[in-house]
Amino acid sequence: xxxxxxxxxxxxxxxIAKRLNRTNDTITQWVKRRNREGYDxxxxxxxxxxxxxxxxxxxxxxxxxxxxxxxITCKILRFKILNEFxxxxxIGAINAMLHKHNLSWKKPRKKDYRQNExxxxxxxxxxxxxxxxxxxxxMVWYLDEVFFGLxxxxxxTWMPMWYRLFFQEIISILP
Numbered sequence: 001x002x003x004x005x006x007x008x009x010x011x012x013x014x015x016i017a018k019r020l021n022r023t024n025d026t027i028t029q030w031v032k033r034r035n036r037e038g039y040d041x042x043x044x045x046x047x048x049x050x051x052x053x054x055x056x057x058x059x060x061x062x063x064x065x066x067x068x069x070x071x072i073t074c075k076i077l078r079f080k081i082l083n084e085f086x087x088x089x090x091i092g093a094i095n096a097m098l099h100k101h102n103l104s105w106k107k108p109r110k111k112d113y114r115q116n117e118x119x120x121x122x123x124x125x126x127x128x129x130x131x132x133x134x135x136x137x138x139m140v141w142y143l144d145e146v147f148f149g150l151x152x153x154x155x156x157t158w159m160p161m162w163y164r165l166f167f168q169e170i171i172s173i174l175p
Contacts, residue, residue, distance in 0.1 A: 001042060003027050004034050053087050054097070062094075063101045070158045074098075074105075103158045 006016050013024045013031075020027070033041035054062070062081065066072055074091040081089055089097075095105070 003030050004042060007031050053089055053093070054081070054085065058085050058087075059097060063098065063103070066098060066103060066158050072158070098158065102160050104160070105158060 003016050003020055003022075006019070007013075007027075013027050016022075017024045017027050030042060035041075052059075058081075062077060065080070066077070074094045077094050078089060078091055081087055081094070098104075
């Protein structure tokens, strides 16, 4: 619309194209379409393309499944869709469908308890409490300095795209 307004102000096609980061041909087409069809000509029309493989109800069922069981992978979903609906989708198509519903495959971030002095003290108290009653022959390794060895217990999950997931219970693996 801005291109049309600038053209009505007698701005040059080249100047409009530079401002909108488009080619002269594109601006010319927009103006011609507007002159031919009015402002309805400027609005994008539906484009042809392959119809959706899953119906809206099937898609909703898949999204609900992911929300109920956040650790389900696209590979498992692919087999579920094939078995339940008899339709074959690629893993990329499943991922794109879930992104359309604002879901993203995320891994929890490691949160350093030392960033906050109060959290650091709480961590030390909890660690001491969990380790003081262990048998003397029990060996406790402190691996939190660089989060060494923590990656193996962190797993991916489907979460809303704008959500940040933090792994805070570092010491929950102790008895």
